[in-house]
Amino acid sequence: MAAGDSELVRQTLKxxxxxxxxxxxxxxxxxxxxxxRLIRNPGDVQDVAQDAFIRAYRALPTFRGDAQxxxxxxxxxxxxxxxxxxxxxxxxxxxxxxxxxEEDCNGIDGFADEETPLPDAAFEADDVRQGLEACLSRLxxxxxxxxxxxxxxxxxxxxxxxxxxxxxxxxxxxxxxAKSHLKKALLAERSSEEWTA
Amino acid sequence: MTCTDFRLLAERRAAGFPLKARQEKALERHxxxxxxxxxxxxxxxxxxxxxxxxxAVTPPADFADMVLAQLPDPVAVPEPSLREYxxxxxxxxxxxxxxxxxxxxxxxxxIPWLTGEKERTQIADILFNAYMSMGEVSLPTMSVVFLALxxxxxxxxxxxxxxxx
Numbered sequence: 163m164a165a166g167d168s169e170l171v172r173q174t175l176k177x178x179x180x181x182x183x184x185x186x187x188x189x190x191x192x193x194x195x196x197x198x199r200l201i202r203n204p205g206d207v208q209d210v211a212q213d214a215f216i217r218a219y220r221a222l223p224t225f226r227g228d229a230q231x232x233x234x235x236x237x238x239x240x241x242x243x244x245x246x247x248x249x250x251x252x253x254x255x256x257x258x259x260x261x262x263x264e265e266d267c268n269g270i271d272g273f274a275d276e277e278t279p280l281p282d283a284a285f286e287a288d289d290v291r292q293g294l295e296a297c298l299s300r301l302x303x304x305x306x307x308x309x310x311x312x313x314x315x316x317x318x319x320x321x322x323x324x325x326x327x328x329x330x331x332x333x334x335x336x337x338x339x340a341k342s343h344l345k346k347a348l349l350a351e352r353s354s355e356e357w358t359a
Numbered sequence: 360m361t362c363t364d365f366r367l368l369a370e371r372r373a374a375g376f377p378l379k380a381r382q383e384k385a386l387e388r389h390x391x392x393x394x395x396x397x398x399x400x401x402x403x404x405x406x407x408x409x410x411x412x413x414x415a416v417t418p419p420a421d422f423a424d425m426v427l428a429q430l431p432d433p434v435a436v437p438e439p440s441l442r443e444y445x446x447x448x449x450x451x452x453x454x455x456x457x458x459x460x461x462x463x464x465x466x467x468x469x470i471p472w473l474t475g476e477k478e479r480t481q482i483a484d485i486l487f488n489a490y491m492s493m494g495e496v497s498l499p500t501m502s503v504v505f506l507a508l509x510x511x512x513x514x515x516x517x518x519x520x521x522x523x524x
Contacts, residue, residue, distance in 0.1 A: 179427055186423040198415035207416040215426045294409035313410040316375045344406065 167231035174222055182222075186215055189232060192315065193239055199310040200243045200303055203250075214242040229324055233317070236325040240307060247303060297347040305340035308333055365389045366399050373403035448514050452507045459502035 165173070165181075167188070173181035193214060197207045218238045225234055298306065307326060311317040323330040368386045372378055378386065390397045419425070 179430060182430070183423045183427050186426055190418040190422055194418045195415045199410070199413055204414075204416050208418070208422070211418065211422075212426055212429070216429055219426075219430050294406060295413055298409060298413060309406075309410050310413075313374045313407045314413075341402075341406065345402070 168227055171222060171225055171227075171231060174219070182219055185231070189235055190215075192232065193235065195314060196236065196239055196307075196310055197243060199298075199306055199314070200240075201246060202299065206246060210242055210246050211239070213246075214239040217242060229321075233321050233324055236311070236315070236317075237327065240325055243303070243307075293348050294344060297344050300347065301340060301343060305336055305343065308336040309340050312337060360385060360389070362389075362393060362396050365393070365396050369396065369400035369403050373400070373407040375407070448510050452503065452510050455506040455510075456503035459506065 165184070167185065170181045170185050170188075174185070190211065193211050194207060197210045197214070198204065201207055201210055214235070218235050221238065225231065298309070301309070304326070308322060311322045311325060312319075317325065319330050319333050322333045326333065328336075365386055368378060368382055369390070372383075372386065386400075390400055
């Protein structure tokens with residue numbers, strides 16, 4: 163039977179680097195998938211993933227096993243991505259402008275807010291997926307992170323809060339707003355297509 | 360269930376979280392009746408698919424080796440010092456002793472098994488019998504000695520585990 167992540171961490175801490183190699187192989191696909199969705203330049207993805215694993219190795223003695231190793235690792239990946247973004251801060255990014263975030267997040271629960279405008283019939287079409295992909299890449303990084311962790315990594319609100327080091331209500335708000343922005347962006351894109359057609 | 364509940368279920372289903380058969384059935388029934396929620400569910404489905412199918416870089420075959428080659432020397436786990444063990448042990452015993460003494464003196468009403476003769480549980484009886492058999496030694500003293508023994512055992516065990524590492 164394959165050793166669990168905790169056992170591999172224990173072996174690594176005893177000085178067995180190969181055990182960490184197994185951990186890398188086990189999590190590298192998920193880390194690359196996450197970084198690819200957070201970093202806009204595909205050329206940077208491998209660098210960031212590599213950096214994140216090296217940071218994780220250095221921080222391994224602080225891993226207490228309270229959370230799953232994957233969740234703990236994602237937090238390091240997230241921080242590595244943020245650091246990389248700061249390094250590239252001078253590069254102008256075409257991010258969607260977002261209103262200042264409200265601290266009071268009560269009453270917002272995912273997509274379920276009654277105030278949310280309901281989707282237009284246009285959002286039902288299958289070809290909407292391509293448009294969504296394009297809009298996703300233009301979303302601010304926090305929103306992309308929440309969407310990726312929820313829809314791709316299937317992390318719960320609680321786990322996402324742990325990874326991104328933010329309150330759970332903020333995560334719900336980010337998810338809600340990310341969807342609202344995607345809908346708006348899609349609408350804008352469709353209007354522009356109709357205009358230019 | 361309201362439309363809000365069904366939309367949350369649709370969101371969870373689109374994200375890949377399994378629903379109970381009962382929830383799945385109710386959701387399907389509702390989506391067949393409510394076109395607005397059906398549109399939300401469709402959007403959720405498309406969004407989840409777009410996130411999953413977002414083009415991602417795949418790691419090269421030798422990625423793990425590349426990382427391993429860059430790792431520093433094995434990470435050192437800081438071993439707790441003997442002094443630290445004794446300090447923690449002393450604090451633990453003092454705290455446990457004080458807590459036992461306070462409990463015995465006050466026997467607060469929210470601990471039913473310490474409040475009356477009839478309500479004493481087996482644990483309380485054991486402590487009481489031990490106290491009777493020890494004659495002159497007071498219960499607080501006995502509790503401290505008892506807890507000190509537990510503490511010493513725990514310390515010995517942790518020292519053994521640390522030795523293994």
